[in-house]
Amino acid sequence: MSEYVLTAGAWLGAWAWDEVVPELRAAGHGVHPLTLSGLADKKGVHAGQQTHVQDIVGEIERRDLRDVVLVGHSYSGIPAGQAAERIGGRLARVVFVDSNVPADGESFVSAWPDGRSTVEAAIAANGGFWPPLSADDCEGQGLSPEQIARCTAGATPHPGATLTEPAVLTRPLGELPATYIKCLLDWPEPSPDVAELLKSEQWRLVTMDTGHWPMFSQPRELARILLAAAEPGG
Numbered sequence: 001m002s003e004y005v006l007t008a009g010a011w012l013g014a015w016a017w018d019e020v021v022p023e024l025r026a027a028g029h030g031v032h033p034l035t036l037s038g039l040a041d042k043k044g045v046h047a048g049q050q051t052h053v054q055d056i057v058g059e060i061e062r063r064d065l066r067d068v069v070l071v072g073h074s075y076s077g078i079p080a081g082q083a084a085e086r087i088g089g090r091l092a093r094v095v096f097v098d099s100n101v102p103a104d105g106e107s108f109v110s111a112w113p114d115g116r117s118t119v120e121a122a123i124a125a126n127g128g129f130w131p132p133l134s135a136d137d138c139e140g141q142g143l144s145p146e147q148i149a150r151c152t153a154g155a156t157p158h159p160g161a162t163l164t165e166p167a168v169l170t171r172p173l174g175e176l177p178a179t180y181i182k183c184l185l186d187w188p189e190p191s192p193d194v195a196e197l198l199k200s201e202q203w204r205l206v207t208m209d210t211g212h213w214p215m216f217s218q219p220r221e222l223a224r225i226l227l228a229a230a231e232p233g234g
Contacts, residue, residue: 002092002230003030003065007056008215009074009099010163011132011155013040016073020215023223029230034059036076038129038159046128049079049107049165056083066090069230073097074212075163078108082167084176094176095229097222098183098212101194102167109163111191123160130158141211142185142218151216174200179229181222185211204234 004024008016014033024031036055037047056079060068068090072080077099084094100108109116123130132155138148174197182190184207190198198205206225208214214222228234 001029002067002069003063004032004069004071004226004230005056005060005065006031006033006071007036007073007076007080008033009076009213010130010158011039012073012151013042013154013156015040015154016151016213016215019219020223020226023220024226027227029227030065032059032063032065036079036162038162039156040154043156045159046161047159048161049163049167051159052076052079052162053082053086056080057086060087060090067092069093069095069226071095071097071226072099073215074099075108075158078102078167079162081173081176082169084178085169085171085173091176093179093229093234095179095181095226096194097181097214098186098208099180101173101197102169103173103193104169105166107164107166110166111193119163120160123163126157126160128160130160130163132157138211138213140185141213142209143211143213143216147213147216151213173197174202177202177234179204179206179225179234181214181225182207183210183212183214184208204229 013035017033038045077096081102
């Protein structure tokens with residue numbers, strides 16, 4: 001039995017995994033969807049990136065979880081990748097779902113050379129929080145109108161410091177056993193940093209014919225891929 005720890009991307013909380021969790025539990029695994037500090041029912045709390053890393057590490061240690069499949073979607077790939085390194089032998093595999101990946105000394109907005117100033121200005125204008133996504137942001141991502149409404153209705157402002165603070169890694173990310181799930185409607189190719197990591201024998205690439213929020217658009221298929229990631233060889 002594996003223990004799945006699920007972290008959703010910017011603006012989202014544990015609730016985003018509601019349609020994925022039953023599929024994983026039905027297969028006999030432990031499942032722990034996690035809301036990071038400042039989001040969903042923890043909204044309004046200022047948090048930094050290392051706060052989110054500790055949220056994940058603390059949950060795993062508090063529950064004394066072993067054979068952990070740590071899942072990070074979108075933004076949460078950055079804290080999940082750092083947490084995967086820090087939990088040592090508890091980790092079975094880290095799964096990045098159409099996500100950013102951490103690079104030592106780099107932040108979330110470091111990868112946005114054209115959008116960094118826009119994000120930082122939005123954070124400054126909204127009390128230190130990144131305003132939540134709109135329905136327009138979800139267009140073209142394989143979501144039904146009902147799924148878009150659910151996604152946007154549950155979204156909360158995202159703590160800005162988590163996006164601007166740098167990641168801290170002590171060894172190459174490519175040394176971790178990892179699966180990267182690329183959602184093709186969002187962009188057909190992995191980003192250059194992910195493509196470089198996929199050269200590692202420890203990394204596997206899986207594609208999904210859907211958009212950036214597969215936990216809403218294709219939850220059963222996403223669950224199937226997550227279950228396969230826990231098998232020997234990922």
